Structure formats: C-alpha cells, structure tokens
Amino acid sequence: MIEFLQFALRFYKKNFGLALAIPAFIVLVANQTKDEERTWGVYKADAESTSYAPLSQINTTNVHQLQPAWTFVLNDIKPGSRAGNSECNPIIIDGVLFATSAKHLVYAVDAGTGKQIWAFDPFDGAEGGGVSRGVTYWEKGNDKRILVTGGDVLFALDAKTGKPIPSFGKDGKVSMNVGLRDDPETISVIPTSPGIVFNDLLIMGAEVSELYGAQPGYIRAYNCVTGKLEWTFHTIPLPGEPGYETWPKDAYKYAGGVNDWAGISLDIKRGIVFLALGSPSYDFYGADRKGSNLYGNSVVALNAATGKYIWHYQLVHHDLWDYDLPAPPNLVTVQRDGKNVDAVAQVTKHGFVFVFNRETGEPLFPIEERNVPVSHIPGEEAWPTQPFPIKPRPFARQWMTEEDLAHYSDAGRDSVVKKFRSMRYEGLFTPPDLKGTLMLPGTRGGAEWGGAAYDPSTSVLFVKSNDSPEIQSMKKVDAEKEAKDQTVFEQGKTIYMTYCVACHGKDKNGDEPNYPSLVGLKNRMTREAALDKIKKGGGKMPAFASVVKGKEKGIIAFLYEREQNSGKVTKMETGQTKAGADKYLNLTAYGHFRDPDGNPALRPPWGTLNAINLTTGDYEWQIPLGNNERLQAKDSPETGQEGSAGPIVTAGGLIFISGTNDRKLRAIDKKTGKILWQTVLPGVANATACTYMHKGQQYVALSVGGNKENPSGSIMAFKLP
Numbered sequence: 116m117i118e119f120l121q122f123a124l125r126f127y128k129k130n131f132g133l134a135l136a137i138p139a140f141i142v143l144v145a146n147q148t149k150d151e152e153r154t155w156g157v158y159k160a161d162a163e164s165t166s167y168a169p170l171s172q173i174n175t176t177n178v179h180q181l182q183p184a185w186t187f188v189l190n191d192i193k194p195g196s197r198a199g200n201s202e203c204n205p206i207i208i209d210g211v212l213f214a215t216s217a218k219h220l221v222y223a224v225d226a227g228t229g230k231q232i233w234a235f236d237p238f239d240g241a242e243g244g245g246v247s248r249g250v251t252y253w254e255k256g257n258d259k260r261i262l263v264t265g266g267d268v269l270f271a272l273d274a275k276t277g278k279p280i281p282s283f284g285k286d287g288k289v290s291m292n293v294g295l296r297d298d299p300e301t302i303s304v305i306p307t308s309p310g311i312v313f314n315d316l317l318i319m320g321a322e323v324s325e326l327y328g329a330q331p332g333y334i335r336a337y338n339c340v341t342g343k344l345e346w347t348f349h350t351i352p353l354p355g356e357p358g359y360e361t362w363p364k365d366a367y368k369y370a371g372g373v374n375d376w377a378g379i380s381l382d383i384k385r386g387i388v389f390l391a392l393g394s395p396s397y398d399f400y401g402a403d404r405k406g407s408n409l410y411g412n413s414v415v416a417l418n419a420a421t422g423k424y425i426w427h428y429q430l431v432h433h434d435l436w437d438y439d440l441p442a443p444p445n446l447v448t449v450q451r452d453g454k455n456v457d458a459v460a461q462v463t464k465h466g467f468v469f470v471f472n473r474e475t476g477e478p479l480f481p482i483e484e485r486n487v488p489v490s491h492i493p494g495e496e497a498w499p500t501q502p503f504p505i506k507p508r509p510f511a512r513q514w515m516t517e518e519d520l521a522h523y524s525d526a527g528r529d530s531v532v533k534k535f536r537s538m539r540y541e542g543l544f545t546p547p548d549l550k551g552t553l554m555l556p557g558t559r560g561g562a563e564w565g566g567a568a569y570d571p572s573t574s575v576l577f578v579k580s581n582d583s584p585e586i587q588s589m590k591k592v593d594a595e596k597e598a599k600d601q602t603v604f605e606q607g608k609t610i611y612m613t614y615c616v617a618c619h620g621k622d623k624n625g626d627e628p629n630y631p632s633l634v635g636l637k638n639r640m641t642r643e644a645a646l647d648k649i650k651k652g653g654g655k656m657p658a659f660a661s662v663v664k665g666k667e668k669g670i671i672a673f674l675y676e677r678e679q680n681s682g683k684v685t686k687m688e689t690g691q692t693k694a695g696a697d698k699y700l701n702l703t704a705y706g707h708f709r710d711p712d713g714n715p716a717l718r719p720p721w722g723t724l725n726a727i728n729l730t731t732g733d734y735e736w737q738i739p740l741g742n743n744e745r746l747q748a749k750d751s752p753e754t755g756q757e758g759s760a761g762p763i764v765t766a767g768g769l770i771f772i773s774g775t776n777d778r779k780l781r782a783i784d785k786k787t788g789k790i791l792w793q794t795v796l797p798g799v800a801n802a803t804a805c806t807y808m809h810k811g812q813q814y815v816a817l818s819v820g821g822n823k824e825n826p827s828g829s830i831m832a833f834k835l836p
Contacts, residue, residue: 237265320375332374442566466511565761
C-alpha cells in the first residue's frame, strides 16, 4: 500500500501541481484506507462468500513471525459452566470489529486494541445461547446498523452505540416466527448464520427442526429500515408454484425443513441471490413426502429485489441422509474456451463440488444421474437415481471396505468388523434400513458450515473435509403403545432413549465437544433453562418443541432424576406428519462409528484440506489437517481431524484455518499445502477466521471457544511485530 500511495502522490504532483496534489492525495489515502478496513465487512469476507482477502502484508516470507496482537476475553458464561463453542466469523467496519459470543451476545471492539466499545444482550439477562455465526452490517448515509438475531428475534442495533433502533419493527426487533406456516406463538425459528444485504433488504434463512412437525424453511427479505417483511420464497412450494408437483398434494401443510441455515451468497451486479438449501424433514424417512421434494438440497437462484425464482439445481433427490447443503455457494470465475465465465461452486456433505453457470444454472462439468440402491423400509420410496459430477472428483471418501477398518486392538478390530458385516452397505446413497446402514460420508462428513475459500487469482477452491462414517439405526415408533402405563419419569426416559441417546449416550455422558454430558445437569442449569433449550435447540441439537409438547414434566423428571412422586401418563405424540402415516426414527443419527474403546472405526485421515482448480477440475494438492497424537502411528502422517470451521485465503499466498480438536490455528502455503506457521489456542476455535487492515497493519482474528478456566472463550488477533 505504501508503495502505491507514493506512486500516486508523484503522479498527482507531476500532472496537477503540488497545490492540487496534496488534497487529492488525502482523499485517495482516505478512500484506500476505508476500503482496506472493510476487506472483511461481510460474513465470509464478501457478498460472494469467497473467504478471500486481497491483503499481502502477512505473506509466505514473514508469516513465521506472526504473534498475538490482542485478546478480548469474554465473560458472559458463568464460571463452572460447560465451555462455550463459538462459531462466529467477525466482521470489521472502519476500525471496529463486530462479533457474537458463544452465548450469542453481540460485541463491538476496537480492531486495533481489542478493547470493548459496547455489548448487547438480545436475551436481556435470560439464559440465551444457541449457534451464532456472526452479524450483518447495513448503512445509508449516517444511519449505520448491525442486524443480528437472538433466538427467534431479529434486532437492528445502532452500530455506534449497540442500542436497538426503536423505529425498526417494534422497539428495535422483529419476530421471525411471524410469516411462516403455523401459529407464531407455538413455533420457534432460530437463524444460525447471518443474512445478506441487498440495497435496503436483509435476506435471511433460518434453522428449523429436523424432526416430524418441523416448519418449512422459507427464505425471507426484511426492510433494513423498518423491519417490514418485503418478500417470501416458499422453499416447499404452495399449490400453483413451480415444484409443487414434486411433493404429495397436501405436503405444504405439514412437511418441513428445506431451509437455508448455512448462509446466502449474492451477486450484487446482477441482483441475484443464491441459496444452499437443506433436506426436507424428517431427515431419514420420507414416506409422507414421496417425490423428489423440490427445493430440498438445491442450489437456488432468486431475484434479490423480489424473491422471484430464476433457476435451481437439485443435488440430492428425496434426501434420506441429512445431506443438507452445508455452506453458502462460492461465487467464482472460471475459464471456458479461453473466456471467463462467472459461476457458482457448491460444496456438499457427501464430498462433491458442483459448478454451475451463474446466470443459467447450466453445469460447467458434466453431471450424471446414476442408479442408487432402493429402500427396504415399508412405505419408503427412495429416489432411483442421484446426481454425480464427473469433475472434480470427490474430496471426501465415499466408499469403504473391511480393509479400511482401524485396528487399535484385536478385540476392537473384531468388534468393528462384526458390526460392519451386520449392516446393509452398498456404497454412497445406501438408504436407511431396519438392519442398520453404514453411511459414508456421514451427516458431519464432507464439507461443513465453514465451507470453502476461493482464490480469484488462480481459480483454486480450498475446502476442508471430514471423513466420518456413521450408522443409521431405524426403528418404527409407536408412541401411544410405548406410553401405556408409564410413569411421568418413564415417559421422559422413553423420549430420551428415542431422541437423545444417539448424541448424549445411554449414560448421559455425551461426546465432547459437540455433544455435552448431561450428568449433573441439575447442578449447572435450572429446569426452566433446560426446557427452553430442549424446545428451541442450539448448537447441533435441533428444536424439540413438537416432541415435548404436553410432556415437559416427563423429560425434566428424567434429566433431573426426579423419579419419585411421578404419576401415570396415557398419551404421547411425536410431532405432526401426514395423517395416519407411520413414523420411523434414526436412533443413532449424528453419532460416530467407533470401536468399544471409543476410537474411530475408519483408518485415518479423518480430516483433510483440499485445493481444487475449478478451471480444470483437477486437484492441486490434498493434506491431512489436524492431528490426534494419541492415535498417530509411529512414522505415519498426521491423522487429520474432524472440524467444521472453514479456510480463508489471502493475496499473501496464505490459507488460515482452525477448527480441529488439537486447538491449533495454522497458516498454510496456498500453492503447496505446506504448513508455514501454527499456534496452540486456549480453546478449540470452531470458527472461521478473518483478516483485515487497521492503521496500516494486517491482522488475523478469530473466535476461540471456552475452557475450564474461562468457559466464555475469547476473540484473539495476531499481527507481525
């Protein structure tokens, strides 16, 4: 930057004289500084979701000198609580860093010192929490706002003071439960990723339940000034809308899901917004939603001003695997026949990259519809084919044999081999089965919400992948029969063993850090707070409001070990679905395939970082990312680890990425995949980093999760000496 400004001063002086050169130079410096201090002013860097920064002060030659610049220690979770898991990607506007904490409070801090400017509690002292990946910024003249959600409420805050703007909605807030299908007083829709701004519109997706009775995940645009709902796109089409014919005729009345929880991308010039939609609900059984189920698991392009449909491409038909599109599409440019083509690249949980023409939706690499296995569960009609892109090849493992099973002990090996042989497994898209099904990639596999980073100078896409098989264990649920002659405590146990055991375990010990232990819950959370969390969900846990409705006493009695004095119950429901339809549940959803000692059943690597050239469709490199030293074999490569955070890439030739359980932040040479610098953080940074300029210095910052000493976590920034 300094060299550029010196050149500009000489240019103005030579052509316009000193009298005009100085004022022009001052304006140029001011504009350049403002631009540099907004290089990360949007979630994932920009509206195109590239996670790219055109900054090079920190580069491959000096990154080894990187050192801590400041730490903003959060203090909003009570001591002794479970460590918070922040997923926030901070944004920086004119020297101020805006972020949300693990508890979902909003902070503004000085980007150069880390000192707090203001804080806002959307829960007004209540328990709060839930996943929050960041905030959205909007301005018009001197009106500058932070748009953020807390629970099911959208807030507009004054960016200078952090106070709600009274003219927005009612007293600065708008209920996001209003405008969906069902009674806003009985539902709870909780966004997890920030929206995107187009002119005066905030375009939002949301997190909804993944169980029977879920709300539809309509996409909505709110007026940034007034909070008024301006348009709605029905992701489960209503009668007369395109795609309605891909569902049973009344499905729009009861089917749910098909939501954009991962984030939205925007082509500002064309005025097109791009969605990455999730699966229909229930995730693993679809007898009540026969058909391909548009716009489930689809990339969808809409007119950003009106919400009108432009094009779509469905990447999974009639999803039975919870293969949500996990991250916002990357808006990229690739070469075709010597010409630049603006495109959309979408990474998936099952390990593919699909690339489309941005204007038409035409695939830029061939996609084949291939036959896949049929379902054996009564009532289910799995879709007979699924799309397979010819290029790029998958970045996650999609097939395994007994040779791929790990061997940490003879007994452990025998156990996983026996389990492997007992299950139905016919490769990718093997549908859930009553005998148990192996699923690879699993629901946490392939790409996750951190998504990919795109380098415009090379057309290379960088994506973190998880290789994590899991087991689907389907069971028909007859809730009325199971509830017969039960006590309230036994009712709660039935709910737990049906819906909760897969993540929290039969002994309630959980599986940290993703699935917390519930042992001793009564010592750290009130019953009211626990019930609120169960109803609304949070983190990886969906909302269970429809499941516990009318039987709240039962689940609380079981979790808080209040077996005595519990009377009989006679009725139990599992959520709304098509009248008379059977219900099947996956009792081991979102779990891991492990040996009896808790070791991964699959040989490493369990996590990789991949560099894919989108012009050619070929790989530049692939490396394991993260390391479990306890399980790393002698003289073997690092094991790789699961992680949901995504990479960022810079003009300085670097990738920065965190998110693995070894608590490391790494800087990697984007050309070779070589690790050039790494540091151990005080907690797991399950969040995508950001980078920005402030007063002539480049910083790298990220949200860091909590630990025993400080469950609230922190925001940390690094810079050169």
